Amino acid sequence: MVKNIVNSQKEYFSSGATRDYNFRMESLNKLKNSILKYEDEINSSMKLDLNKSKAETYITEIGIILDEISFHQRHLKKWMKKKHVKTSMAQIPGKCFITPEPYGTVLIISPWNYPLQLCLLPLVGSISSGNTAIIKPSEYTPHTSDIISKIISDAFPKEYISVVQGGVSETTLLLEEKFDYIFFTGSSNVGKIVMSAASNHLTPVTLELGGKSxxxxxxxxxxxLSARRIAFGKVINAGQTCVAPDYLLIHKSVKEEFITEFKNALNSFFVDKDMSSMVNIINEAHYNRLKNLMRDEHIILGGTFDDDRKFIEPTLIDEVTLSSPIMRDEIFGPILPIISYSNLSECIEYIANFEKPLALYIFSENKENIAKVTGSCSFGGGCINDTIVHLSNPNLPFGGVGNSGIGSYHGKKSFDTFTHYKSIFKQSSIFDVPFRYMPYTDKKLNIIKKILK
Incomplete structure (x- = not known):
């Protein structure tokens, strides 16, 4: 089945149908209309899979995708144009230009934490770039994966865009095929598997991973304000966000005030005492992992949980060290460890103990401190005096660095990601420059030296 889908998509791409500007624009419209058609079912599936509210579903899933589609539609004609570049002296009287072309048939593998957004957002880039695509949504969010399949099958023929559902075995079968591009969002460990499989065919990849931000x-x-915005970044989607603040480095003089304000922020977020409106942990394995991370730690706020709901209350943990179990890997839950510091240099040294993170957030009114952190630390992207919202601007490329990812997307960068920029030189046939040809004489060499220097 997988092989048949891949082959049919390669044939469809070879027909040239996806390259046309009007076809791409129409496809973006079809995707938008299909999302809107199934909006109620999207909300229901998110509620079943993650206990996500309609508002949070729109803010973090539907709205971001619709905004991305609109951005591509406004700029696509300009992006598709060939670009003339300056001709070098050695190439006169020819002309040089760069023309964008789609890669071909691409594979998009998406995760469970934002199952709609992280599946369809890269698809927007694939469509606007003129590719065919196979989507592999997460098996951990089955209801949302079913809706994704409906959205796609309702809008597109399988030879153009297709959804393959299933688990590890289906993903393995897909990775055995030769794609022209692979886009993966998930953990660093699985990212290594994807990259290894891609290397068998020398397939280029984008890996959107994570890390301890x-x-x-x-x-x-x-x-x-800092406490409120950090609390928001930590509880949205129950902290199951690749750019969620993973741990807090705070100056010791403001630590107690921050804890008080963090608690106040949570009280303002959740009018329901049991926080029943908060997203649940995705499954038993992740839920038990998070419970174990809290064990034997110094909990100063929160710490309660509900096994029936797979719910963990937003939690602050104090007196954390590098050797603490909770600091070994990305937390991916509503738990925030706190580390106090006296000098900003301690923060930079502490961050250097980990792989390069996907995000970094600094809250400060001191320009020197901001410049020191942003200039010294390597990270994918981030915010000054806020969290998470940098990924909502299509003008800002989103992606990691080092262990947190390879490549980026959003907006124009999504078009670039799924596009090969072909460089072409068009030479004049009116006359020919003789000194380029053999035999080479001293006179010819002197002319060449004057041009190539």
Whole structure:
């Protein structure tokens, strides 16, 4: 089945149908209309899979995709144009230009934490770039995966865009095929498997991974606002976000005030005492992992859980060290460890103990401190005096660095990701320059030296 789908998509791509501007625009419209058609079912599936509310579903899933589609539609004609570039002296009287072309048939493997957004957002780039695509949504969010399949099958023929559902075995079968591009979002461990499989065919990849993304709060920060924004970044999707603040580095002089304001922020977020509106943990394995991470730690806020709901209350943990179990891997849950510091250099040294993170957040009103952190630490992207929202702007490329990812997307960068830029030189046939040809004489060499220097 997988092989048949791949082959039919390669044949369809070879027909040239996907390259046309009007076809791409129409396809983007079809995707948008299909999403809107199934909006109620999307909301229901998100509720079943993650206990996600309609508002959070729209903010973090549907709305971001619709905005991305609109952005591509506004700019696609310009992006598709060939670009003339300056001709070098050695190439005169010819002309040089760069023309964008689609890669071909691409594979998009998406995760469970934002099952709609992280599946369809890269698809927007694939469509606008003129590719055919096979989508592999997560088996951990079965209801949403079913809706994704409906959205796609309702809008597109299988030879153009197709959904393959299933688990590890289906993903393995897909990775055995020769694609022209692979786009993967998930963990670093699985990312290595994807990259290894891609290397068998020398297939280029984009890997959107994760890591331990720090948040820094210095003594100059607006503590009430910092606590509110960090709390938002940690509880949205129950912390199951690749760019969620993973741990907090805070100046010791403002630590107690921050804890108080963090608690106040949570109280303002959840009018329901049991936080029944908060997203649940995706499954038993992740839920038990998070419970184990809290064991024997110094909990100063939260820490309760509900086994029936797979719910964990937003939790602050104090007196954390590098050797603490919770600092070994990305947390991916509503638990925030706190590390106090006296000098900002300690933060930079602490961050250097981990792989390069996908995000970094600094809360400060001190320009020197901001410049020191952003200039010294390597990370995918981030915010100054906020969390998470940098990924909502299609003008900002989103992606990791080092262990947190390879490549980026969103907006124009999504078009670039799924596009090969072909460089072409068109030579004049009116006359020919003789000194380029053998035999080479001293006179010819002197002319060449004057041109190529």
């Amino acid at each position: 720090p948040a820094i709060v210095d003594e100059s920060a607006n503590i009430k």
